[in-house]
Amino acid sequence: MCKAVVYVTLRQSVLDPQGHAVKGALHTLGFDEVKDVRIGKYMELELDTADRAQAEERVRAMCEKLLANTVIEDYRFDIVEG
């Protein structure tokens, strides 16, 4: 068993309306020092694989096929155990 942690973020050139809304809400609450907010996804995957190199290859394929929309999103991942 090993665990993969995947981070999916919007590309810098893509507008982030969710982040914009959160920034506005933080300002309303008095957190005026917040200059920008970008929101992404964080995923933890438990994999039934012992081979770390194979796990990396498979997680990359998962990101390309399903977990990230590579037109507007970047992804990175770490294999944290195994």
Place this chain on the structure above:
Amino acid sequence: MCKAVVYVTLRQSVLDPQGHAVKGALHTLGFDEVKDVRIGKYMELELDTADRAQAEERVRAMCEKLLANTVIEDYRFDIVEG
């Protein structure tokens, strides 16, 4: 300026229907080694603060008040620059 990276995850005892759906989709695509998926949020905040200790305190307050629902979610954060 410093940057805070915030991770918000569902508590282990809370069901994650989104993660369950992603696991099903990965199985459909042939990634049968995926045993569990948990989905959380990843946020990057740009802060106009030079004082790291103060930034930590403020980001903790932001998490408690807005960024995480502490009834069902855990949060952690890193101050990565500044």
